[in-house]
Each structure stands twice: as structure tokens, then as C-alpha cells.
Amino acid sequence: AQSVTQPDIHITVSEGASLELRCNYSYGATPYLFWYVQSPGQGLQLLLKYFSGDTLVQGIKGFEAEFKRSQSSFNLRKPSVHWSDAAEYFCAVYNTDKLIFGTGTRLQVFP
Amino acid sequence: DAGVIQSPRHEVTEMGQEVTLRCKPISGHDYLFWYRQTMMRGLELLIYFNNNVPIDDSGMPEDRFSAKMPNASFSTLKIQPSEPRDSAVYFCASSPPPGKGNTIYFGEGSWLTVV
Numbered sequence: 001a002q003s004v005t006q007p008d009i010h011i012t013v014s015e016g017a018s019l020e021l022r023c024n025y026s027y028g029a030t031p032y033l034f035w036y037v038q039s040p041g042q043g044l045q046l047l048l049k050y051f052s053g054d055t056l057v058q059g060i061k062g063f064e065a066e067f068k069r070s071q072s073s074f075n076l077r078k079p080s081v082h083w084s085d086a087a088e089y090f091c092a093v094y095n096t097d098k099l100i101f102g103t104g105t106r107l108q109v110f111p
Numbered sequence: 112d113a114g115v116i117q118s119p120r121h122e123v124t125e126m127g128q129e130v131t132l133r134c135k136p137i138s139g140h141d142y143l144f145w146y147r148q149t150m151m152r153g154l155e156l157l158i159y160f161n162n163n164v165p166i167d168d169s170g171m172p173e174d175r176f177s178a179k180m181p182n183a184s185f186s187t188l189k190i191q192p193s194e195p196r197d198s199a200v201y202f203c204a205s206s207p208p209p210g211k212g213n214t215i216y217f218g219e220g221s222w223l224t225v226v
Contacts, residue, residue: 032212043202044217051212090154097166097209098144101154 002027002095006102013081014110021076021105023065023091032094033074035065038104039087047089050074061085083109113137115218117203123224129191132221135184136205144204144215145178145188154202160186193225 005024013019025031032051036044048059055067065076074091086109092099116135124130136143144159158168163180171178175194180186190197200222206215 034214036217043219044204046214046216049212049214094209097142097161098156098159099209099215100156103153 002031002093002100004033004091004093004100004102006089006091006105008105009103010106010108012108012110015083016080019076019078019081019085019107021089021091021107023074023076023102024072025074025091025093026072027093027095030069031074033065033067034092034094034099035059035063035074035076036090036092036101037061037087038090044090047076051094081107081109083111085109115203115205115216117201117218117221119221120219121222121224123226124193126194126225127192128225129189130193130197130223130225132188132201132203132223134186134188134203134218136186136203137216138184140205140207140216142206142209142215143180143186144202144206145186146202146204146217148200148202148220149198157188157201190223193223195225198224 003026034049035047038044047063048057050057050067057065063078088104088106090104091102118133145157148154157170158178160180178188200220202220204215204217207213
């Protein structure tokens, strides 16, 4: 069965530092992959998605992610984190009409 | 576009009471999903509909949970009777046919507390 793993439950970074959130997927063919962000008390907002083509995907709020088939990964990156990026981030894979989510990574940003 | 609209946003109810959560999907979206989010289990898919027909309800935890979609613009998730372990955030989401790069859009969630 398709699944995603987010190995980091909690990450803390300083404002202005770079960020990489890890996501590994399990799927035989080319997966459709997504990153969502959830701010406290809010719903899920799509940051970016990959389904074909260029393996480096640009998203909103300055985020990008790179699909690496050899590593079964779809890591989310941002070169300089802002305090407003503090939130929970979810990686997801499309599986037969529905999204399967990872367990999430909570990002804390220190000034 | 108003997005996916859920109501109520917050509900506190007593154990044993019936709870009804409501969802209005984005107009034109054929698919509607109900997810539940808890600290212990993360985001779980409960049930989803295609063109108002339930396709997969294998995630519905037990018979106390039921979901309906009487028309393309409205769905309900009902819990009867409610229990404290049902306390969670319930998300409704909708999309065009998933896959092929289409996005699944989420509502703001219904925050349920059962005391």
C-alpha cells in the first residue's frame, strides 16, 4: 500500500535559517505527492504538488520541494524561514482517489 | 470562490448526544472527503463520495458514525451517540477527480469536544 513517512516529528529553527523537512514515500509507480501546511487552529493549505515533469517544484510562500525517485523522497525546503512559517507540515501521496497523509512535522521558529 | 465551508466550527457536547457536522463543497467538485485529525492517529480518511455516492467508508470507525451526501452541495457527518474519544477535528475536503494534478481543498475544520 502507498504510504508516506515524515521522520521528524518536531523541528526547531531560528528565523532566517534554512529549512528542510523530510518526506519519504512508498509507491511502485510515479506518485502524485503533496505538501500541506496547517497553522494553529486552521485547516490545511496546499503548499505545492508534484505529479510529473520537472522534479523541482515551486510552491507558495517561498517553499520548494524536490522529487527524488532514487531516494523515494519529496523533501520540502525554504532558504530563509520567517516566524510566520511556524506550523505543522504534512506530506501526502495520492492513492486511488484519496490522499494518504504522513504524521506531520511541527515547525517551531525562534526569533 | 468561497472554498469548502464547514459548520459548526466549534462544538462542545455531552457524551451520548447526537452530533451533526455539515459541509458545503466547492461548486463543481465531484469528490467529497471527510477526514478526522487527532493527536494519536493524525489525519485519517473516514469516508469519501464521488457524485454524491459513497465510494469508500472503510475508515468510519464504527456504527455510531454515518455520513450522507443528499446532493452535490451538501454533506453531513453524524455521530450518535457521541463519546469522549470522538473528540477531534473533523475536516471536509473536496476536489475535481483526484490525481492528474488536481488539488484536494480542505475546509477550516469542525473542532469537536465531547465531555
